[in-house]
Amino acid sequence: MATYNKITPEIAGQLKAVVGEKRFFMGEDIDPNYSHDEMPIYGKYLPEAAVDVETTEEVSGILKICSANKIPVTCRGAGTGLVGGCVPLAGGLVLCTRRMNKILSYDMDNLVVRIQPGVLLKDLAADALTHGLMYPPDPGEKTATVGGNISTNAGGMRAVKYGVTRDYVLALTVVLADGRIIELGKSVCKTSSGYSLLHLMIGSEGTLGIITEMTMKLIPNPICDVSCLVPFRDVESCIHFVPKIKLANLDPQSIEFMDADIVTSSAAFTGNPIFPETVKNEDVGASILVTFVGSDEDELDQKMIRLGKIAEEAGALDVLVVATSSNKKAAWAARSSFLTAIEADTRLIDEMDVVVPVDKIPAFLIYIRRLGEEGGIRIRNFGHAGDGNLHIYCCSNDLEEEEFKRRVKIIMDKAYTKCAELEGQVSGEHSIGHAKMVYLRESVGEDVFRLMGEIKKVFDPDGILNPGKVCDAALRS
Amino acid sequence: MLKILVCVKQIPDIDLVKMDPETGNLVRAGVPTLTNPLDLNALEAAVQVKESYGGEITLITMGPPMAESTLRECLAVGGDEAVLITGRPFGGADTLSTSYSIVKAADMEGRFDLIFCGKESQDGATGQMASQLAERFDASQVSCCLSIDEIGDGKLRATRVLETGREIVEATLPCLLTVEKDNFYGRLPSLKDYLAAKTAPITTYTENNIDGLDLNKIGVPGSGTIVPKIYPPELPEPGRIIRTGSVKSDVAALMDVLTEKGAL
Ligand SMILES: Cc1cc2nc3c(=O)[nH]c(=O)nc-3n(C[C@H](O)[C@H](O)[C@H](O)COP(=O)(O)OP(=O)(O)OC[C@H]3O[C@@H](n4cnc5c(N)ncnc54)[C@H](O)[C@@H]3O)c2cc1C
Numbered sequence: 239m240a241t242y243n244k245i246t247p248e249i250a251g252q253l254k255a256v257v258g259e260k261r262f263f264m265g266e267d268i269d270p271n272y273s274h275d276e277m278p279i280y281g282k283y284l285p286e287a288a289v290d291v292e293t294t295e296e297v298s299g300i301l302k303i304c305s306a307n308k309i310p311v312t313c314r315g316a317g318t319g320l321v322g323g324c325v326p327l328a329g330g331l332v333l334c335t336r337r338m339n340k341i342l343s344y345d346m347d348n349l350v351v352r353i354q355p356g357v358l359l360k361d362l363a364a365d366a367l368t369h370g371l372m373y374p375p376d377p378g379e380k381t382a383t384v385g386g387n388i389s390t391n392a393g394g395m396r397a398v399k400y401g402v403t404r405d406y407v408l409a410l411t412v413v414l415a416d417g418r419i420i421e422l423g424k425s426v427c428k429t430s431s432g433y434s435l436l437h438l439m440i441g442s443e444g445t446l447g448i449i450t451e452m453t454m455k456l457i458p459n460p461i462c463d464v465s466c467l468v469p470f471r472d473v474e475s476c477i478h479f480v481p482k483i484k485l486a487n488l489d490p491q492s493i494e495f496m497d498a499d500i501v502t503s504s505a506a507f508t509g510n511p512i513f514p515e516t517v518k519n520e521d522v523g524a525s526i527l528v529t530f531v532g533s534d535e536d537e538l539d540q541k542m543i544r545l546g547k548i549a550e551e552a553g554a555l556d557v558l559v560v561a562t563s564s565n566k567k568a569a570w571a572a573r574s575s576f577l578t579a580i581e582a583d584t585r586l587i588d589e590m591d592v593v594v595p596v597d598k599i600p601a602f603l604i605y606i607r608r609l610g611e612e613g614g615i616r617i618r619n620f621g622h623a624g625d626g627n628l629h630i631y632c633c634s635n636d637l638e639e640e641e642f643k644r645r646v647k648i649i650m651d652k653a654y655t656k657c658a659e660l661e662g663q664v665s666g667e668h669s670i671g672h673a674k675m676v677y678l679r680e681s682v683g684e685d686v687f688r689l690m691g692e693i694k695k696v697f698d699p700d701g702i703l704n705p706g707k708v709c710d711a712a713l714r715s
Numbered sequence: 716m717l718k719i720l721v722c723v724k725q726i727p728d729i730d731l732v733k734m735d736p737e738t739g740n741l742v743r744a745g746v747p748t749l750t751n752p753l754d755l756n757a758l759e760a761a762v763q764v765k766e767s768y769g770g771e772i773t774l775i776t777m778g779p780p781m782a783e784s785t786l787r788e789c790l791a792v793g794g795d796e797a798v799l800i801t802g803r804p805f806g807g808a809d810t811l812s813t814s815y816s817i818v819k820a821a822d823m824e825g826r827f828d829l830i831f832c833g834k835e836s837q838d839g840a841t842g843q844m845a846s847q848l849a850e851r852f853d854a855s856q857v858s859c860c861l862s863i864d865e866i867g868d869g870k871l872r873a874t875r876v877l878e879t880g881r882e883i884v885e886a887t888l889p890c891l892l893t894v895e896k897d898n899f900y901g902r903l904p905s906l907k908d909y910l911a912a913k914t915a916p917i918t919t920y921t922e923n924n925i926d927g928l929d930l931n932k933i934g935v936p937g938s939g940t941i942v943p944k945i946y947p948p949e950l951p952e953p954g955r956i957i958r959t960g961s962v963k964s965d966v967a968a969l970m971d972v973l974t975e976k977g978a979l
């Protein structure tokens with residue numbers, strides 16, 4: 239296990255010299271939120287110091303000092319992660335990118351944008367739109383940083399058609415643990431030029447290097463879009479419909495799944511019951527929200543007509559159209575509120591973000607619900623049905639925290655085993671952090687897990703970058 | 716069978732409308748339109764009545780030809796017939812001439828038992844139309860309606876929301892109602908109805924085919940109000956969040972601002 243040093247007054251002085259007095263924080267001046275992300279249940283750990291960086295050179299200067307002194311460095315974007323990724327388990331320094339929030343330049347001929355890592359997802363999306371362009375990845379939390387999105391390979395609702403964050407990263411400037419600055423990737427459409435360290439860096443959760451500049455791919459903004467809500471009596475028939483949408487060659491932008499419970503919570507939270515709980519006097523058990531994009535209304539109408547046909551064959555209660563701007567706003571506000579709605583009426587919460595083959599979703603959901611009932615834990619779920627990615631929340635309002643954790647651990651252990659049985663993966667998009675490391679290890683096996691650790695050593699021999707995360711099991715044992 | 720009229724208005728997306736600082740006119744060109752949200756609540760109330768008691772819903776709007784899209788949107792969620800009043804001479808109308816024009820066109824479609832209106836429009840926002848229409852239709856009026864509890868024998872019973880509580884009222888038909896949204900959130904159209912509405916026939920009235928229309932009572936000549944000038948409200952200085960990075964320097968910065976403004 240790596241041994242680390244404390245930040246002495248002398249080291250603090252050196253760090254301060256790099257970023258200046260105003261962007262260096264110690265003791266009481268450190269934002270207390272730096273001890274956790276959006277999942278405080280995984281434990282709170284405060285750093286000894288924090289810095290706000292503004293340039294690649296500053297990051298390099300900071301890392302040189304930290305590697306020379308064996309000070310752990312944990313990079314933090316907006317702290318919206320769900321696996322404790324940005325939490326400084328070994329103390330040391332938190333390096334925050336929130337002030338690296340500039341959109342640097344557009345190249346309209348090649349449809350790329352160069353940005354700093356602290357640019358917020360919502361700001362990039364909005365700015366691209368003013369250029370008639372779309373940044374396709376669309377994770378639910380719009381106040382996350384794009385640097386964080388790259389580091390977790392964030393997914394989101396449009397992944398069915400457009401893929402995930404990884405697919406939009408062309409090049410990165412990265413500062414290595416010892417302060418060296420490297421460039422990975424180029425602004426080109428394809429490459430076959432040696433090992434892709436670019437893709438190794440994407441999704442590496444701040445354990446291999448600090449990303450300080452990114453070149454991202456954009457696409458022309460689709461001219462029009464429409465969504466259809468397809469309600470079913472029960473979860474099974476609802477999920478069985480998903481592969482049919484894909485097979486029908488309808489090329490949807492997103493296919494989202496929601497069950498009755500989450501619809502009720504979200505209606506109570508947003509105050510607008512846009513997703514119906516009954517249709518034609520029948521209770522809705524679960525619904526699919528499908529979005530299409532196209533170049534004109536006729537094209538979308540044709541897709542909806544085809545969707546209508548297969549929906550009827552699949553036993554859907556109806557097909558409802560979300561076409562007006564007011565309804566679109568309300569529908570997406572409701573969909574985007576799911577997690578926040580759960581958080582709003584829940585005191586204790588833990589989550590899993592497994593991804594399973596699409597046809598295995600019902601089996602998994604039925605299993606997890608049974609586990610919840612047996613274990614006395616309320617289960618809430620929704621997910622990106624189109625890619626088999628399920629967000630499952632274990633919730634409680636009345637249990638003591640320790641008892642909650644005990645019961646949830648039993649459920650999680652069994653659920654991840656089931657996920658493996660169904661040929662699934664531990665995380666679809668929220669990544670590993672420290673919360674899911676044991677499950678990653680079980681899922682990939684010892685050989686692969688050790689290989690990951692060896693790769694980490696090549697990049698970061700002293701283990702100062704984000705200790706205790708992804709494959710760094712030593713810190714915890 | 717109840718004959719139900721629902722008045723709907725197409726409005727510009729007010730979040731996107733700008734004012735021409737030179738002329739003081741609203742710049743509406745190219746701004747996306749939508750159906751006045753409260754009118755969709757009125758329509759939902761009408762649809763619920765239709766579902767419980769049977770009936771036929773006629774939609775009516777006055778506006779430029781593109782207001783047709785609002786009618787189609789409403790046809791998809793429960794409207795049966797649609798009427799568009801359009802034509803240059805109707806332009807520049809205030810509430811007085813708008814209500815006159817609507818009633819004259821509605822008369823062409825027969826007598827209505829129930830008339831639903833939005834509480835107010837999001838753009839004009841005078842909230843005068845409902846009362847003017849009730850007067851001109853010679854109808855009783857129930858405003859702030861939370862639920863329509865019973866209809867029969869030429870009257871209805873409804874619950875109103877007051878600041879101090881609830882009020883249950885009885886009114887004779889014809890009756891004009893404006894509703895609260897609580898029980899009347901609009902519904903999503905089914906695909907079948909959405910597609911059917913795209914090609915449904917729409918009755919169009921102009922200044923030339925409305926019986927007994929007095930051209931002096933429509934458009935600008937028929938308006939009782941003149942708008943000499945429009946200007947944007949002066950906004951108070953927006954709040955500012957002090958976030959310098961640390962609590963200590965936040966407090967120092969706050970003290971500076973408060974001292975500078977003479978608050979301390
Ligand atoms: C309500 C809600 C909804 C969400 N919905 C989705 C969703 O739909 N899809 C999805 O994928 N995620 C979702 N998330 C999770 C979260 O938003 C993402 O994981 C996001 O990518 C985290 O970005 P961040 O800036 O907050 O990063 P942080 O939480 O600050 O950090 C996350 C990880 O990235 C590392 N990191 C951050 N910046 C850098 C950098 N510049 N260089 C190197 N490493 C870095 C950190 O060290 C940490 O390991 C949701 C979260 C919430 C709270």
Ligand SMILES: Cc1cc2nc3c(=O)[nH]c(=O)nc-3n(C[C@H](O)[C@H](O)[C@H](O)COP(=O)(O)OP(=O)(O)OC[C@H]3O[C@@H](n4cnc5c(N)ncnc54)[C@H](O)[C@@H]3O)c2cc1C
Binds near residue numbers: 722
């Ligand atoms: C300063 C000013 C300038 C204006 N200039 C113009 C102009 O140049 N051209 C123009 O067209 N309008 C203009 N208007 C708007 C017009 O005067 C009013 O919108 C219209 O008379 C209805 O009044 P309202 O919107 O305030 O209705 P409200 O009384 O607030 O609306 C209540 C309900 O009445 C019904 N309703 C209202 N309007 C209609 C309609 N047109 N068709 C069907 N139902 C309706 C709806 O159900 C609505 O919810 C202007 C308004 C103002 C204040």
